[in-house]
Amino acid sequence: MGLLTATPALLDHRLTVIDAGPRPGPGAFPGYRIQSNSTGSDFFGWVDPAGPFGPVLDDPAVRRLREHRGAFDLALLAGALDRFGDRLATLLPPDRLIREDPLAHVTVDKEAIGLTLASGRRIDTRALVLALGITEPAHDALAPWAARTIPSGRIVRDHLAALPPLPADRPVRIVIAGGSHSAYSAALVLADAVDAGRLSAEVTILHRGPARLFYPDMDTRAAEPHDRLEAVPDPARDICPETGQIFRYSGLRHRARALFREIAQGARQGFTQRQIPAIDDAAALLDQADLIVQALGYRSRRLAMTIDGRPWDPAGGRAVVRPEPDGRIPLPAGARAQIFVMGMDPYPYDDGALTPTGQYALRGGQILAALARPPAAGQPLPLAEPV
Numbered sequence: 214m215g216l217l218t219a220t221p222a223l224l225d226h227r228l229t230v231i232d233a234g235p236r237p238g239p240g241a242f243p244g245y246r247i248q249s250n251s252t253g254s255d256f257f258g259w260v261d262p263a264g265p266f267g268p269v270l271d272d273p274a275v276r277r278l279r280e281h282r283g284a285f286d287l288a289l290l291a292g293a294l295d296r297f298g299d300r301l302a303t304l305l306p307p308d309r310l311i312r313e314d315p316l317a318h319v320t321v322d323k324e325a326i327g328l329t330l331a332s333g334r335r336i337d338t339r340a341l342v343l344a345l346g347i348t349e350p351a352h353d354a355l356a357p358w359a360a361r362t363i364p365s366g367r368i369v370r371d372h373l374a375a376l377p378p379l380p381a382d383r384p385v386r387i388v389i390a391g392g393s394h395s396a397y398s399a400a401l402v403l404a405d406a407v408d409a410g411r412l413s414a415e416v417t418i419l420h421r422g423p424a425r426l427f428y429p430d431m432d433t434r435a436a437e438p439h440d441r442l443e444a445v446p447d448p449a450r451d452i453c454p455e456t457g458q459i460f461r462y463s464g465l466r467h468r469a470r471a472l473f474r475e476i477a478q479g480a481r482q483g484f485t486q487r488q489i490p491a492i493d494d495a496a497a498l499l500d501q502a503d504l505i506v507q508a509l510g511y512r513s514r515r516l517a518m519t520i521d522g523r524p525w526d527p528a529g530g531r532a533v534v535r536p537e538p539d540g541r542i543p544l545p546a547g548a549r550a551q552i553f554v555m556g557m558d559p560y561p562y563d564d565g566a567l568t569p570t571g572q573y574a575l576r577g578g579q580i581l582a583a584l585a586r587p588p589a590a591g592q593p594l595p596l597a598e599p600v
Contacts, residue, residue, distance in 0.1 A: 214237070214238050214294055214297050214298065214301070215259070215555075215556075215573045216342065216344070216555050216556075216573050216576060216577055217230075217266075217301065218257065218259065218260050218266045218297055218573075219259040219260070219573035219574055219577055220573065220574065220576075220577025220578070220580070220581065221261070221264045221265045221266060222577070222581055223577065223580065223581070224265065224304055224305070226584055227309075228305065228309060229305075229309045229310075229311065229336065229338070230301065230305060230309065230310050230311065231311045231314065231315070231316050231328075231330065231336075232310070232311065232312050232313075233313065233314075233315035233316075234312065234313065235312055235313055236295060236298050236299075236312070237298035237301055237302065237310065237312070238294040238295050238296075238297050238298020238299070238301070239290075239291040239292075239294040239295045239298065240294070240346065241346070242287050242288075242290050242291035242294065243288065243291040244370045245287045245366075245369055245370055246286075246287075246288075246369070246370065246372060247286075247287060247369050247398045247401065247402070248284040248285060248286055248287070248401075248467060248468055249284050249285050249286075249287055249290065249467075251284075251466065252281065252282055252283060252284070252285075253277075253278040253279055253280065253281030253282070253285050253289065253290075254279055254280070254281070254282060256278055256279060256290065256293065257270065257275065257278075257279060257293070257297075259573055259574065265300075265304055266297060266300055268300070269296050269297050269300045272293075272296045274289075274292040274293050274295070274296050275293045275296055275297075277289060277292075277293075278290060278292070278293040279293075283467060284466065284467035284468060311330070311334075314330045314331055314332045314334065315330065315331050316328055316329075316330060316331075316345075316516060317329050317330060317331045317516060317517065318516065318517045318518070318519070319341065319516065319517070319518045319519070319552070320518075320519045321518075321519065321520040321521065321525075321548065321550045321552070322521065323521070323549065323550075324339070324549050324550055324551070325337065325339075325550075326338045326339065326340070326341050326550055326551070326552065328341070339551065339584070340551040340552075340553070340580065340583055340584060341550075341551070341552045341553070342552075342553045342554070342555055342580065343534075343542065343552065343553070343554045343555070343557060344554075344555045344556040344557065345513070345514040345515075345516065345556075345557055346514050346556060346557065347511040347512060347513060347514055347557065347558070348511060348512055348513075348514045349364040349365065349366045349395075349507070349510075349511050349512075350512055351364075351507070352390075352507055352509045352510075354390075354491070354492040354493070354509065355390060355492065355499075355505060355507055355509070357496075357499075358499050358500075358502070358505050361377075361502060361503065361504055361505050362504075362505040362506075362507050363375060363376075363377070363504070363505075363506060363507065364506075364507050364508075365389070365391070365395040365396060365398065365399040365506050365507060365508040366395065368398075368399040368402050368403075368506060369395065369398050369399060369402065372402050372406070373402075373406055373411060373412065376504065377504070379503055379504060380503060383413075384413045384414050384415045384483065385412070385413065385414040385415070385503045385504060386414075386415050386501055386502050386503045386504075387403065387414050387415065387416045387417070387502065387503065387504045387505075387506065388416075388417050388419060388495070388498060388499055388502040388504075388505050388506070389416065389417070389418045389419065389505075389506040389508055390419050390492060390495075390499075390505060390506065390507055390508060390509055391418075391419065391420075391421070391507070391508030391509045391510070392418060392419070392420035392421070392422070392424050392486070392488075392508075393508055393510065394465065394469065395508045395511075396418060396506070396508035397418075397465055397469035397472055397473065398469065399506050399508060400416060400418060400469075400472060400484070401468055401469060401472055403416055404416075404472060404481065404484065407483065414483060415483050415484075416483060416484045416485070417484075417485050417486070417487065417498060418476070418484070418485070418486040418487075419486075419487060419488075419489055419492070419495055419498075420442060420486065420487065420488040420489070421488070421489065421490075421491065421492070421509075422444070422488070423442060423443060423444035423445070423488070424440075424442050424443055424444060424465065424473060424486075425443075425444045425451075425460040425463045425464040425465065426443055426444070426459075426460060426464050426465050426470055426473065426474075427458065427459065427460050427461065427464030427465060427466045427470060428458065428459040428460070428464070429457075429458055429459075430457045430458065430459070431446075431448075431452070431457070431459065434446070434459055440473075440474075440477035440478075442477065442486060442487075442488055443477075444460070446459045446460060472484075473486070492509075510532065511532075512528075512532040512533065513528055513532070513533050513534040513557040513558065514557065515528070515534075520544065520545055520548050520550065521545065521548060523545070525544075525545060527542035527543050527544075527552075527554070528543075529543060533557070533558050534554050534557045534558070535558065536553070536554045536576075539579055540553045540554070540575070540576050540579035540580065541553055541554070541579075542554050551580075551583045551584075553576065553579065553580055553583075555573075555576050
């Protein structure tokens with residue numbers, strides 16, 4: 214939704230939106246019963262008040278989010294995105310907003326792009342933007358303990374209902390493998406359950422690298438004590454050039470940050486955190502665990518793709534589809550298809566890079582530039598034409 218709300222000129226073309234869910238906009242956010250690692254004021258500053266999405270800025274659900282200065286329940290973001298989705302539905306002809314029929318296969322022949330949906334419906338298009346999101350598959354490093362491992366997203370979504378049957382006669386031994394936002398989101402669910410008397414547990418959080426903590430500026434960081442697990446920022450890489458904030462995107466914030474500091478100071482009984490070179494180095498601990506929470510990162514959500522008659526993986530066997538400098542997915546040598554990517558990287562913004570506003574505007578401009586070029590003979594009009 215960020216791309217369209219930041220680049221409404223895309224609506225001037227023959228745009229078709231394909232959404233796997235029943236409503237465009239909120240995506241998976243309604244299912245995540247946790248707080249954000251950002252502030253509400255970070256959102257929708259890229260929307261032009263005078264543009265087609267401008268009226269939505271005055272919606273109460275959107276204003277509640279944008280006026281929120283601290284961490285917020287992700288349900289608040291879902292509600293705001295839902296309003297923008299409603300607005301999008303009024304701006305597109307009904308047959309160009311496809312719901313609950315996800316994209317299943319992409320076929321490219323020279324510059325022509327053919328889409329096949331789950332229902333079997335086919336669409337030909339001159340340009341495609343893949344915004345398929347991310348997923349959390351089982352990690353190979355935890356394969357020996359797979360029977361006792363669940364992904365962090367399951368706890369974040371379902372809380373204690375995600376847990377399998379566990380010992381009731383002693384504290385449950387839980388290991389969280391990973392030290393990212395998702396790790397501490399899961400740890401917060403467990404900590405809240407312990408505080409409420411609904412869980413007795415000993416929780417260990419395993420970091421594979423130094424922990425990044427958000428700071429508003431270097432002066433604030435210099436004034437605070439630091440744990441040995443905490444990462445030292447590189448000024449050339451880890452400081453936002455626009456705001457001076459440290460680990461602006463990757464750093465733990467709000468309650469997650471507070472939990473890290475609480476554990477580091479020994480003030481959270483039953484919780485410990487440590488750094489290990491690799492998961493195998495904690496094999497003895499994992500062997501003894503009743504439950505392992507996997508928080509080792511996400512992958513781009515993939516779909517089948519054929520380019521000029523051959524199967525193609527735009528991630529090149531890696532976890533994440535990273536765009537080329539022109540915003541397109543990596544393509545085989547000689548391929549010229551206009552396939553762009555947005556929202557398929559779990560960590561799309563480097564701490565020292567453009568803000569989301571800048572990223573949306575950049576990608577939108579790249580897509581518009583591609584559409585401005587005359588189509589080859591026989592190509593469908595931009596962006597999409599059902600067949």
